[in-house]
Amino acid sequence: MTEQQTAQTPASEAPAVQLDTLTGAEMVVRALIDQGVEVLFGYPGGAVLPIYDALFQDNETHGDRLRHILVRHEQGAAHAAEGYARSTGKPGVVLVTSGPGATNAITGIVDALMDSIPMVVLTGQVPTHLIGTDAFQEADTVGITRACTKHNYLVKDVRDLPRILHEAFHIATSGRPGPVLIDIPKDVQFSRGAYQGPDEVTFGHGYSPRTKGDPARITEAAKLIAGAQRPIFYTGGGVINAGPEAAAALRELAALTGAPVTSTLMGLGAFPAADPAWLGMLGMHGTFEANNAMHDCDVMICVGARFDDRVTGRLDAFSPGSKKIHIDIDASSINKNVRVDVGIVGDAGSVLSDLVTAWKAAGHKPNREALGEWWRQIDGWRAVQCLRYGKSETTIKPQYAIERLYALTKDRDTYITTEVGQHQMWAAQFYRFQEPNRWMTSGGLGTMGYGLPAAVGVQLAHPDSLVIDIAGEASIQMCIQELSTAVQYDLPVKIFILNNEWMGMVRQWQELLHGQRYSHSYSSSLPDFVKLAEAYGAKGIRCADPAALDAAILEMIDHPGPVIFDCRVEKAENCLPMIPSGKAHNEMILPEELDDLGSVIDEAGRRLV
Secondary structure (H helix, E strand, O other): OOHHHHHHOOOOOOOOOOOOEEEHHHHHHHHHHHOOOOEEEEEOOHHHHHHHHHHHHHHHHHOOOOEEEEOOOHHHHHHHHHHHHHHHOOOEEEEEOOOHHHHHOHHHHHHHHHOOOOEEEEEEEOOHHHOOOOOOOOOOHHHHHHHHOOEEEEOOOHHHHHHHHHHHHHHHHOOOOOEEEEEEEHHHHHOEEEOOOOOOOOOOOOOOOOOOOOHHHHHHHHHHHHOOOOEEEEEOHHHHHOOHHHHHHHHHHHHHHOOOEEEOHHHOOOOOOOOOOEEEEOOOOOOHHHHHHHHHOOEEEEEOOOOOHHHHOOHHHOOOOOEEEEEEOOHHHOOOOOOOOEEEEOOHHHHHHHHHHHHHHOOOOOOHHHHHHHHHHHHHHHOOOOOOOOOOOOOEOHHHHHHHHHHHHOOOOEEEEEOOOHHHHHHHHHOOOOOOOOEEOOOOOOOOOOHHHHHHHHHHHOOOOEEEEEEEOOHHHHOOOHHHHHHHOOOOOEEEEEEOOEOHHHHHHHHHHOOOOOOOOEOOOOOOHHHHHHHHOOEEEEEOOHHHHHHHHHHHHHOOOOEEEEEEEOOOOOOOOEOOOOOOOOOOEOHHHHOOHHHOEOOOOOEOO
16 A cells, blocks of 8 residues: 555545554564564663563563563673673674763774674664753763774664665674674654564674685685694684584594594683583693794684684794784784785684595695694693692682582583683683583773673573572672572572682782782672572572582572572782783793792782792
8 A cells, every 4th residue: 555545545544654654663673583683681770661661562562572670780781792792603682872871882892803702783863853952861872882882873764774784683693793782862762664574674784704714815725734743723713603513623624633622711611621622721821832833833723713812922032933824804914913825714613614625635645754743742741730739628728619509510501601710711711612602701901890790691591591690799890780680580690709709810919910009909898699599589608618519519500590609719829821911822830839929029020930
């Protein structure tokens, strides 16, 4: 029926609204459903009330086909969406109001950008005629978030809204994933227009990232690997983002080439920790064997990682004698920090699969004699046992706590999130991940407060799984209010706090690099976490005895609801090994080197202790 026919039809016979005509708010809800979104994390406010009203009406008509989770802070909404996305591979979705609603979400948005997490953030905005007048709860959201989103939009016409909504999901999930923000003024939410589905819109951009690698470069890479005597695979979060096929191709290629495999913090789980070829994590708190192998390799194959400073250490001393192959979906990452010999732009899964095919087609075989010598060298580094620590019968060592947590959960369907600090590094070192998408942590931004809301998002995605946030007593207080969200929605997340009463990583750096001047790193007024858990309606457990730890962990696991576990650990323990800032990979501090702290002096003459 045309608009002219509608106008000539008697009012008693004409439909009130054409079926394809919706308000902007209704378009938002319809588009999310058409995009397959099942969970939405948000917090209402005046500038998004039309969307919340449309959501209410959709729920009344269709039930919870689009489930809204009411967080307690907009930062929590963004982190929860990150946890949901990282554990599923689907985009996380956030809905917040204008002004402080949008600015509160920015930390989570930047976190998602740094760690390549697909996310769509919907923000309310004051009506278009008030933009620029300093209206109530107005902020230049597009301007503020321009540098911390993959792309953002300010919608000024409801007719553009369907295209922008669907386009945002395409951009967020294509190429290198990331957050996309849509700022929607309130009058646009009330306006009516024709809705178009995902297959009906025409995108207004030419964004079409390359996913297939250049065959000639893949052939060159295969030849380079075949000629290597000391190869190593350096893998990152891009392997996990590329899906399970990428992890499978990585495992096959490692087996074909006989090369060892290491990973960034974000890449843990892409290669099984139980595999003999696994060297552990590399970087500032990586293993002795992984870092030395990276330093001494002659061919490095970097897959889905970006040579960030926590991995490379001093750039001019990073893997100085190696040929470098870099596979990445993001062309701008290649040659950005480290010059490489072969750069391949493409999806990690696609390129790794093609590399396997190219290796087999050329009949390449690894140099077994050279590899044997390489592995003997690696075994020598392994023999150092860089993760060893002194056991105690009276005090729980944090490393022991993670070891026991792993032992008691490894045979369960478990997902791990973390906050940021020493506990995060100990979790990366001692919790042995065997498959991808089981490890959610804040890597690039290092956001304290990430772990609990991320665990909420993971638990919603995997309601029958065991979800544990490994936390510190300082980090957990950043977003502790999201425990209320877990209680409200019956989400049995477990918060495992390694409580050493310090901002542990800050204290460690102050001890080693700032002359033991502990400036504002001690938590002198901590809450009673057991009582705090009970105040929120959760369960609290406390343990300080190594002999009682297993039973307490099992009590936490078996409790059907949310739990805060206050694990009292050794207060002065340092997270080692460690590459001091500005040092090379082969200049690590090992545990025995701190036995006599007074003798550890850096090259510039500044005291480390």
